[in-house]
Amino acid sequence: MLYHQERHITHLDLDTFFVSVECLRNPALLGKPVLIGGSGDRGVVASCSYEARKFGIHSAMPMKIARRLCSHAIIVRGDMEAYSKYSRLVTNIIQDTVPLFEKSSIDEFYVDLTGMDKFFGCQLFSGELKKKIYKESGLPISFGLASNKLISKVATNEVKPNGQIEIPFGNEKIYLAPLSIAKLPGVGKQTALLLFKMGVETVKVLSEIPIEMMQNLLGKSGTDLWRKANGIDETPVVPFHEQKSISTENTFQQDTIDIHFLNSELVRMTEKIAFELRQQNKLTGCITVKLRYSNFETFTRQLTIPYTNADHIILKTAKELFAKLYERRMLIRLIGIRFTNLIPGNYQISLFDDTQESINLYQAIDSVKKRFGEDLLIRATGARKV
Template sequence: MNRSIIHLDLDAFYASVEQQDDPQLRGLPVLVGGRSGRGVVCACSYEARRFGIHSAMPMTRALRLCPKAVVRPVRMERYRQFSQQVFAIFSRFTDRIEPLSLDEAFLDVSGCERLFGTPVQIAAQIKEAVFQETGLTISAGVAENKFLAKLASDHQKPDGLYVVPQPPDRFLLPLPLKRLWGVGPVTCQRLEKLGLRTVADLRQLSEARLEQLFDSAGRQLYRLARGEDSRPVIVANRAHSIGHEDTYDHDLQDSFQLHRSLLDLAERVATRLRRKGLAGSVVQLKVRYADFTTVTRRRTVEPPLDSALAILQVAKELLLRTDAGERPVRLLGISLSQLRDGPEVQGELFGDEQRERVSALDGAVDQLRRRYGVKGVQRASLMTGDKNESEAKTGGDGWDGS
């Protein structure tokens, strides 16, 4: 059966919220982010983009490009309020919603036609409601699968509504390969070396040839070049995700620094999950290198996790799928999504006995944190010091990530 998927993505979200809350900012280049030395542009208005500014750019560089830009600090709580409003609008049309972030989601509206009209009409109604009720514009892409819908929402940004034709070739074939899901700068370079620049070029290669070049990713490329993607829209309830990320004063270079930072992040995320009585089955790791390129790696685990050590273990595996350790890292983040009620089970990563010990330790850490605050309680292995570092390097505490 043909599916109908809509991808929705708010335009320049944080910056648009700032312009919404302060009408004097409308029509001006607005940058949201930190002003300090290592501050980064988290979001910028379309007026600022005209100066060549984009998100993840160092703030100092953005201000050189556009000295009169208005800089506003990140107000996450406020963005969350807007996000909740927008997701509430989505849920009037379907409960099959897969949030990707505060400002982005897939909706599966297959079979909603009798109630709300065609997928295009639903997308148009959502855009209208979001604008009327929040003042924000949102771009929509309509297609038969998630891959094409996401490409489509980006096609006419801002305030776009694009429907991918069936078959999708007219839309898909001219696209540059870097737009394909999963094609990062490294893959893109390899493809370019082979003389491949657009989806049409990629279409010329056989599945066997692509597999030979890119292993299992080659099969995926083969399907994407044909606009095929069978991933379902995965519904998540309640909070979209719980995560934490840190930008470091000094870039992280070696595996000890990286793993220590991951443990710190895993502790924070686990504490917040358990405080809300939740566990998550998708672990996502975010890595930003010193040159500001950012990659995410995710893995689905079953049953869902809420323990710091179990989360750490998955995060370490994901870290191996990045260039961390070879390239300096300025930011790390861990988040869990697909949240459910948190049972006291911790998956198959640990045996029963170890699982109990892990739970008891996590519980004790939670209690101490409630009493003394987060900073007051850290596991011994989080403390810096030569002794721990040398233990870590010999792999005594499982630090080596293998």
């Protein structure tokens, strides 16, 4: 228990991040029901303002339904480049202010303030950081301060928008008790429905179910859920700079100058690690292409991009980098590609201009790859000649 007692974790969450960025760019949107996403009937809602949520609209909802619920809603096409820029701005502000933080998504952060209570006071420090972020970025942000990541995240969600709260150590279970089980992170619709049918509606009731029963009901996830209901979370804050890269490279059996072969290898390798990126539920913010010539000279080019893990965006960037890199007519012995600046996230937020069918296509392709092997389904340009 000493481990929990010494921890002070602040969860920071930018309020309706995409909408807030759009309001900064166009103040006329403030206080209006705003939908971010594709404007066509087959588009999806990537984000929406609190004013729009009052009509029952939520993210990932088909735009056609959202427009029926609120006919006077203002639809804004998403701009991932702008959102990535502001996300990096806030990241830099936090990085300059605290010694240890984790970027858990494009608009969420965990800050480990353990030990700060002896000097400055964690609540006061978090409040000052909140003000600093708003002053330097113009973006409203909420925070929850608690003894672990779970409680701090739940608390933040409860006080949004533009709120702040501290849950003192020892009050974790008391705080969670009256909340709906749907408020616990990781409780999906199916699990919630199952528990509701059993009469389990609040976290208090869930916490009182024997752990063995939860294991029998949901397996390992049942154990995890029981721990959450009891306010237990020992997950560490993972330093942002330690986020790993995802990369692959290929040294050819014979040095080559065959541009078609090199392009097909680039496509194949890029698709391979883009699939891996999505399997890890991550987005990349920087792509690097590497070439090694037959004389062993090695050159790289990289480009910072809006956060994404969509093949069509990543492939376009990789090809552009390769075209700029391959200026010499010398034999190539190695080609490589690397994704860095990784953050948790899914590809739906990158598909503002795409339809629900596009999202479904990505999900279907990944499902086939996951079940039968990633090499079974590839782009024709990435296929190796037999």
